[in-house]
Amino acid sequence: MVDHLEGIKIRIAEAIKHTFQHDVHHADIVLQQTKKEFMGDYTLVVFPFTRLFRDKSESIAEKIGLYLKSHAELVADYNVVKGFLNLTIEHSFWINRLQLLRTIEHYGQLDAKEGKVLIEFSSPNTNKPLHLGHIRNILLGWSTSKILKSAGYDVMNSQIINDRGIAICKSMLAWQLYGNNDTPQSSDIKGDHFVGKYYIEFESRFKQEYAKWQNSEEGIRTYSKDRKSEQDEASFFKAHKNQYFNNNSQLGAKAKEMLLKWEAEDEEIRKMWMQMNGWVYDGFDQTYDALGVSFDKLYYESETYLLGKDLIAQGLTFDDFYRKDDSSVWVDLTDQGLDEKILLRSDGTSVYMTQDLGTAHKRYEDTGATKMIYVVADEQDYHFKVLFEIMKKLGAPYADGLFHLSYGMVDLPSGRMKSREGTVVDADDLIAEVIGAVRTATQERGELVDLSDDQRQEIYRKIGLSALKYFILKVNPKKRMIFNPEESVDMQGQTGPYIQNAYVRIQSIKRRIEHEAIADISQYQLLDPAEIELVKLLIDYEQQIDQAAKEYDPSGIANYAYELAKKFHKFYHDVRVIKAESTAAQAFRLMLLDMVAIVLSHSMDLLGIEMPERM
RNA sequence: GGUUCCGUAGCUCAGCUGGAUAGAGCAACUGACUUCUAAUCAGUAGGUCCCAGGUUCGAAUCCUGGCGGAAUCACCA
Structure with a gap:
């Protein structure tokens, strides 16, 4: 750099x-x-x-x-x-700089840095489709990965798929009971949505069952026996739901039985589980594909959930790890301002933390990554503080390279997304909507009429996704953000399409210039202020990448790309290229536009956004 | 209650390790298309940077204390 x-x-x-x-x-x-x-x-x-x-x-x-x-x-x-x-x-300085930039082969690719990086993002549960929250996660992870690569790191994308547990058993049970052997193919529903449908089915059946129980003799007795003073019926039963699921519910009992069979590796259950998860993965793959993201290494919770016990056994030889009388294992983190944390239950089974410790270690063994980035929402801030601290106490060689890329939740203008109230924005629906909005807008403008239908669809897709992705990535990750569906398809002002439009305008100019620029650029001496502004931004680009990589923050790149596009649009308005006042001026401008197009395209690529040639 | 994060224009957001009169976009209003694509440009209006102290030549930025919001504080994941 x-x-x-x-x-x-x-x-x-x-x-x-x-x-x-x-x-x-x-x-x-x-x-x-x-x-x-x-x-x-x-x-x-x-x-x-x-x-x-x-x-x-x-x-x-x-x-x-x-x-x-x-x-x-x-x-x-x-x-x-x-x-x-x-x-x-001096004006000659800007000309020199531009010429220098033009000779750099991969501007924006910084020198290779030591150390392998593993970044984990998306990490969905397999009982329902992806939603808006996952989209923020996925875009942040993908973009951060791109930025780190551009900053010179060797990066691997990874996710841990939460493919086991009570949630997927609920979907499986509902499908077994009410599914009539339907499949995604037979019902023509995308696999993840298909499985999600049965999860909802389970929840609604369970709700009915629970409501019925509340009015039964047993329910009434439980209420009058266990209620706290001043607790009304509604709030009592709301709080009692889990207990009901575990102790009284028939559906709950069946789901739990299924989980036990799964753990015992019951053949029939495992078969059904593989089949249903297979459907979900087909669905996820389509969504990842639509978002343009991919992974290098997948981890499945079903293969990692038993990991970590060995590490804890080793830990017991260190200070701060201890076994209680009931034989549960704990670590004392009070010297770091944290609490005491359980690592193994009294029956010897593991908890979430145990699993995460084991998984981190396995990943290190598998890949040799010394930096590991977890893209996980900020509700798990405490969990990761504890996880990293335990790793330090265990003396893991990668402990200092652990980083939690914590991001804020996505709210709707109406407030928090709630699955119970059906306000969750589905990822696939959202993608289809932004592309649809672009189609409508483009048709109104009457552009692209000379292109084939396929070509047009491709452009709609690029523009729609750029609107969506830019809208999300321009916000600093750690901030909670409000996602307004109407504003997310805006194509004017500080938006993805605005930046794409700058690129498209450059391509349009270049298409109209037939001849090669041969004039001597240094003959051009009186630069327009808009031209100087552009060069200033261009020479700043690698600095921006370096900083974004250090801070794990794509929003800096998003803002930079907007600034560059904005300065370009100003230039476009103020300065002629095709009818330039001299051949030297034109040659300079063409070189400038080449660089602007390269950097616009590169910076948007860091955000996972593609550029159309026309729009 | 403890801890962490957030609080900047009506709305959505920038503001880098402290620097000049705090910036964009949207929404509102006014102009600019026989011109390289108007998904653009130019302009008007809009502010107690949550509050109060402190550090400093200088604070939206750093420190302390409040206020408001969120998350978390399970032998859940």
């Missing part, structure tokens, strides 16, 4: 050395973009120097500025406002 401003910084360090006899390393000098209400390109803030140089800020700025103007060929002019030294850079 080159620091394009290094030349200027070296001169500033030199100016300081010469004028104030102080050694400042040029890499420590921070230049910021000059605010647009002032004259200049970059600004040096000199306030920090006042004490060091025993001089007034204006005077320091003036002296450095004067030195630069006479000694630094890149600095065309300067002005001082209070403690701010604003530097105007």
